[in-house]
Amino acid sequence: MAKETKKLIANNKKAFHDYFIEDKYEAGISLAGTEVKSLRMGKCSIKESFVSIDKGEVIIHNMHISPYEKGNIFNKDPLRPRKLLLHKYEINKIAGQIAQKGYTLVPLSVYFSGSLVKVEIGLAKGKKLYDKRQDIAKKDMRREAERKFKVQNL
Numbered sequence: 001m002a003k004e005t006k007k008l009i010a011n012n013k014k015a016f017h018d019y020f021i022e023d024k025y026e027a028g029i030s031l032a033g034t035e036v037k038s039l040r041m042g043k044c045s046i047k048e049s050f051v052s053i054d055k056g057e058v059i060i061h062n063m064h065i066s067p068y069e070k071g072n073i074f075n076k077d078p079l080r081p082r083k084l085l086l087h088k089y090e091i092n093k094i095a096g097q098i099a100q101k102g103y104t105l106v107p108l109s110v111y112f113s114g115s116l117v118k119v120e121i122g123l124a125k126g127k128k129l130y131d132k133r134q135d136i137a138k139k140d141m142r143r144e145a146e147r148k149f150k151v152q153n154l
Contacts, residue, residue: 007112010044015106019124027119028085032076034068051105058084
């Protein structure tokens with residue numbers, strides 16, 4: 001069996017800054033043909049997008065896929081809600097965890113897995129301001145330590 005390649009299309013770095021990611025799920029996404037062609041060219045943004053569960057379906061909102069230049073009448077609305085494809089037991093598990101106070105679903109990345117477009121969504125809990133400051137301080141300390149290590153090894 002050939003090794004599956006993952007080609008990253010879009011990444012949501014802000015999600016890791018604003019949330020504690022508790023659990024990650026890989027979901028397929030329901031797309032039109034011109035949207036896939038646009039994704040192949042890397043024209044996608046998930047910065048302001050969010051995920052919700054409506055009537056047993058997982059839907060991603062505000063995911064911007066730029067219209068395909070040669071798609072003319074077949075192009076869809078760039079910000080339309082798109083259905084995410086997960087197993088029923090996964091949806092039920094996620095819905096139960098979201099029912100707890102403070103949990104939400106955020107898209108983390110969009111990528112090609114072989115020829116299929118996948119979305120990695122994370123079950124997340126919001127960070128407080130002091131948590132964000134703590135993360136920034138840790139990152140600065142790690143960066144400083146790497147800089148000193150690099151200077152010593154030259």
